[in-house]
Amino acid sequence: MHAISVRRVRRSLPRAALALVLAALGAALGPGAAPAAAAGHAEECSTEAGPYQKTVERHLKLTVDGVQSAADCAAIRTLQTRHGMEPATGRAGPETWRIVQYERAVADPSALTGCPHGTRLIVCVDLHRQLLWVWDGDHVATGPVPIRTGKSGYATRTGEHRIYERVEKQWSELYEGPMPFSQFFDGGQALHASYRNIWEEPGSHGCVNLRYDDAKRLWQGLRLNDPVYVWGTRGP
Known part of the structure; x- marks a missing residue:
């Protein structure tokens, strides 16, 4: 088992599920005793x-x-x-x-810059903008899609790598979480799906997190030994 980098699965309940729990608790406590956070309460603008x-x-x-x-x-x-x-x-x-x-x-596809391409298939990981796409020669085969990469102290390693292992239903023993569609490219760091909201902070423990459907699509399009090019520094 690799020392796989992944943040724990989101620990809080989804908002809709939490609302149902609160509503049920309020009913159990009786009139006037419902929790302050009412179901369907909107965030303040x-x-x-x-x-x-x-x-x-x-x-x-x-x-x-x-x-x-x-x-x-x-x-x-x-x-x-x-x-x-x-x-x-x-x-x-x-x-x-x-x-x-x-x-x-x-x-604007012309904005997909920074990744070498032209004669081969290559996975591009732009740390600054937190984007991933796949070039197949001069054609964008997949993406761009949003990603979440390594947080402070757990940087996603830059440079050109190769996919050396693929595990469709991976589990991280180190961080106790699922890693669907894992495609490992460097020392336990992998491209994989995350069940956390892709915009949610903080970053990962070094892996490249993707939305589930994006990770599945990437899994279907890539093979062992395909190159993964990572560059830049993580943006804000």
């Missing part, structure tokens, strides 16, 4: 401008002034909700910055 306010305003074609307004918050929340970010507070933080990078890359 942030009145604070995030550190990437102007970047997000520019992307959403809002007035670029770096000042959070009710309209800004509503538009940013719509962006966050569209990509399944939780909580969707409307604040332009690091996770929202990564959503913007993802949308830009999807909209």
